Amino acid sequence: MASTGADDLYDYIWKVVLVGDSGVGKTNLLSRFTKNEFNSESKSTIGVEFATRHVTIKGKTIRAQIWDTAGQERYRAITAVYYRGAVGALVVYDITKSQTFDNLNKWLQELKDHADSSARIMIVGNKSDLRHLRAVTQEEGRLLAEKHKYSFIETSALDASNVGEAFNNLLVDIFKSQVEDPT
Numbered sequence: 001m002a003s004t005g006a007d008d009l010y011d012y013i014w015k016v017v018l019v020g021d022s023g024v025g026k027t028n029l030l031s032r033f034t035k036n037e038f039n040s041e042s043k044s045t046i047g048v049e050f051a052t053r054h055v056t057i058k059g060k061t062i063r064a065q066i067w068d069t070a071g072q073e074r075y076r077a078i079t080a081v082y083y084r085g086a087v088g089a090l091v092v093y094d095i096t097k098s099q100t101f102d103n104l105n106k107w108l109q110e111l112k113d114h115a116d117s118s119a120r121i122m123i124v125g126n127k128s129d130l131r132h133l134r135a136v137t138q139e140e141g142r143l144l145a146e147k148h149k150y151s152f153i154e155t156s157a158l159d160a161s162n163v164g165e166a167f168n169n170l171l172v173d174i175f176k177s178q179v180e181d182p183t
């Protein structure tokens with residue numbers, strides 16, 4: 001969406017969704033990126049929520065509207081409206097829980113079914129601070145991403161490692177596909 005008036009504070013507004021099993025750290029990745037906050041409580045509110053952050057890429061201001069399932073995935077499948085209009089997705093697993101990695105196939109299929117085929121996808125292995133509990137190697141994450149031609153990164157919402165990179169790299173990827181090389 002191009003800027004149309006002097007009051008506009010951004011050039012583009014993009015919807016990005018967070019998906020992945022309950023407990024992998026989606027809410028904390030979002031709060032780390034948008035508010036620089038971390039919450040160690042596992043209880044989350046039910047219902048779809050989003051938070052926004054403005055980023056600048058090549059002189060353009062992007063209003064990133066990042067959606068969080070906020071626990072919805074625990075009780076039922078996420079509704080199609082969650083994915084509608086998304087130009088990017090962070091697909092998150094917990095590096096200490098192989099089940100959350102195995103379930104990525106389910107989440108990737110959901111994205112294929114409901115999101116636009118041009119949406120850019122990044123696979124995110126979260127909780128990299130818990131090295132001693134690691135159950136999924138970096139190599140496994142990287143190989144899965146390579147297989148699908150998606151990006152890959154490991155993050156820690158707790159110590160903030162790579163969180164900015166995860167969101168920013170995805171937004172740069174979206175910028176390339178939406179602005180620089182739209183097909």
Ligand code: GDP
Binds near residue numbers: 028
């Ligand atoms: P969600 O259900 O995917 O939104 O996950 P939450 O963000 O609610 O996080 C679930 C639990 O994992 C909470 O207890 C968080 O404090 C914890 N958690 C989230 N991210 C990290 C992380 O990077 N490292 C560690 N050690 N714990 C995390």
